[in-house]
Amino acid sequence: MKKLNKALLGLGVSAAMFGSLAANADTLKIALAGPVTGDVAQYGDMQNIGALMAIEQINKAGGVKGMKLEGVVYDDSCDPKQAVQVANKVVNDGIKFVVGHLCSSSTQPASDIYEDEGVLMITAASTSPDITARGHKMIFRTIGLDSHQGPTAGNYIADTLKPKRMAVIHDKQQYGEGIATAVKDTVTKKGVNVVLFEGINKGDKDFSALIAKLQKENIDFVYYGGYHPELGLILRQAAEKGFNVKFMGPEGVGNSDLSSIAGAAAENLLVTLPPSFDTRAENKALVDAFKAKGQDPSGAFVLTAYSAVQVMADAIKASGTTDTQKLQHTLREMTFNTPTGNIAFDAKGDLKTFDFVIYQWHQDGSKTLLK
Numbered sequence: 001m002k003k004l005n006k007a008l009l010g011l012g013v014s015a016a017m018f019g020s021l022a023a024n025a026d027t028l029k030i031a032l033a034g035p036v037t038g039d040v041a042q043y044g045d046m047q048n049i050g051a052l053m054a055i056e057q058i059n060k061a062g063g064v065k066g067m068k069l070e071g072v073v074y075d076d077s078c079d080p081k082q083a084v085q086v087a088n089k090v091v092n093d094g095i096k097f098v099v100g101h102l103c104s105s106s107t108q109p110a111s112d113i114y115e116d117e118g119v120l121m122i123t124a125a126s127t128s129p130d131i132t133a134r135g136h137k138m139i140f141r142t143i144g145l146d147s148h149q150g151p152t153a154g155n156y157i158a159d160t161l162k163p164k165r166m167a168v169i170h171d172k173q174q175y176g177e178g179i180a181t182a183v184k185d186t187v188t189k190k191g192v193n194v195v196l197f198e199g200i201n202k203g204d205k206d207f208s209a210l211i212a213k214l215q216k217e218n219i220d221f222v223y224y225g226g227y228h229p230e231l232g233l234i235l236r237q238a239a240e241k242g243f244n245v246k247f248m249g250p251e252g253v254g255n256s257d258l259s260s261i262a263g264a265a266a267e268n269l270l271v272t273l274p275p276s277f278d279t280r281a282e283n284k285a286l287v288d289a290f291k292a293k294g295q296d297p298s299g300a301f302v303l304t305a306y307s308a309v310q311v312m313a314d315a316i317k318a319s320g321t322t323d324t325q326k327l328q329h330t331l332r333e334m335t336f337n338t339p340t341g342n343i344a345f346d347a348k349g350d351l352k353t354f355d356f357v358i359y360q361w362h363q364d365g366s367k368t369l370l371k
Contacts, residue, residue, distance in 0.1 A: 028067045028322065030055065030309065031090045033083070033100030033110065034125070036075035039203075039229045042255050042299075043102055047124055048073060049295045050305030051099045054313075057289070064313045065320065071099075076110070078103035087113040096120060096324050099308045102301070104128035104175040111139045120324040122312065124304035127251070128178050132348040137328050140345055142304045142311070142338075143274060144354030146175070149250055150182020152356045153223065153272045156371060157183070157248065158190035163221035165195045167214055169234075171226030172199035179250045180225030195219060200230060207234045211241050220245050228253040232261025239265035246270065251300045251356070256365040269361040274340075274354075276369070277303040283339050307338035 032051050035044035048071075055069045063069065074090060076083040083106035090098060091113065098114060098121040101107040107126040114121045115136045122140045123131070129147045132139055157163065166187065170180035177199065184194050195217050200210060211234070214222065222245060224231045231253045238244070239262075248270035259266045278287050278297040286306075290297035297303065311331065316322055319330040335344045344352045359367040 026067055027070050028064065028097070028316075029070045029072050029093075029095045030312065031074055031093075031095045031098040031100065032071050033074045033076055033086050033090065033098055034102035034106075035078040036073060038077035038079070040078050040103065040227050040252075042257050043078075043125060043252075043301060044075075046299035046301040047100065047102055047305040049290070049293075050124070050297075050299075050302035051309050053286075053290060053293075053295075054306040054309035057286075058309070058313050064316050069309070069313065074100075076101055076106050078106050080105050080109050083107070083110040084113065086110065087119075090114075091117045091119060096322065097312055098122070099124060099305055099312075102126060103173075104131060104178070105173050107131055108174065111136060114138055118324050120312070120327055122308040124308045125301045126175070128174050130174065130178070132350050136349070138324060140308075140311075140328075140331060140349035142307045142340065142343065142351065143301070144356055145350060146179040146182050146250075148354060149272050149356045150179050151186045152358065153248060153250070153270075154183045154186025155190070156270075156358050157221065157223065158187045158192050160371075161221060161246070163192060165217065165219050166192055166221045166223065167196040167217070167219045168194055168223045168225070169196070169210070170199050170224070171202045171230055173202055173226065175252060176202075176226035178225070179252075180223065183223050183225070200226075202226070202230065204230060205233060207237050208241070210234070211238050211243050214238075214245075215241070215243050222247045224249045224253065226252060228255055228258035229261065232258045232266070235262040235265040235269065248272075254300060254359070254361065254367070258361070259363055259365045264363050266361055267363040270370070271359050271361050271367065272356045273300050273359055273367075274304065275357050277340050280339075286339055303339045307336070307340045307343065310338050311336045311343070 035041045074086045076086045087110035102125040104126040127146045129145045168184045170176040251273045254271040287297045315330040358371045
């Protein structure tokens with residue numbers, strides 16, 4: 001790329017100045033922001049392999065209006081402070097498109113910066129309703145909300161499992177406490193007795209006091225809002241202490257690392273997750289492309305990240321511009337055919353429809369669809 005073109009693209013002015021694609025801009029960078037390091041880096045891997053596959057396939061098909069896409073990976077470790085630093089770096093690097101961030105507590109502060117700077121962001125993983133409840137125009141997502149996922153879990157708990165004395169535990173983070181609250185509110189309205197609703201600290205290792213309290217209160221079912229590192233330890237330590245009740249968690253716990261931490265205690269955990277898009281017949285060729293690279297397409301955020309890149313590319317093709325202010329209108333006006341289905345965005349940037357489903361988790365990391 002010529003030096004002048006780099007400068008124009010880096011400043012994001014080719015579209016802003018001319019209102020259409022600059023004829024000589026041959027690369028469009030997309031920031032991939034999420035955890036590369038830290039205890040939930042596996043989720044960042046899911047996002048990155050999905051987004052990078054979309055970039056590769058779009059480029060093989062000729063790119064977007066004469067441009068090749070380029071993914072640039074940024075590591076926020078799912079830490080809100082680091083996410084702010086990443087967002088500022090993305091802006092300073094002149095990138096106007098972001099897939100990410102991943103953890104809701106990181107996505108929310110980063111999205112404030114992107115909104116102010118006209119950067120178009122699509123998160124493939126953050127489910128907190130708060131992210132899109134503030135009237136931002138540049139923020140979208142290709143996954144459902146905790147306000148949908150919570151009731152999916154809560155209704156199954158109340159209607160199918162019917163616990164007598166339930167506990168709802170969370171990690172005090174935006175995502176974990178938010179989904180836990182949605183579950184509690186749903187089951188309470190249906191008459192389930194929630195005996196305990198309390199938080200643990202992210203990063204804790206010893207849960208003996210919590211387990212003793214659960215035993216003392218004769219809890220017969222536990223819902224956990226948060227991520228897999230803490231739940232894996234809770235499951236393992238609960239089994240060691242003979243506390244063998246059923247547990248349930250959200251998509252933040254459903255990955256192979258949970259099984260590595262919990263061991264046999266991971267068997268029969270209930271998990272809400274996006275549907276297994278990788279099993280759909282129409283995605284076979286795409287799934288084969290992942291497998292040819294030795295990559296696992298079944299992760300919760302792989303194909304939602306692929307879809308995030310695809311809708312960006314399709315919106316640019318349809319509108320003929322990389323002006324993000326114009327593209328945010330295009331995104332709201334179109335319906336996109338993606339590996340996660342036909343998707344359309346509402347005024348907030350949320351998907352108009354998205355269904356979470358319930359799986360039974362197994363010790364080996366596999367899962368069985370229940371509902």
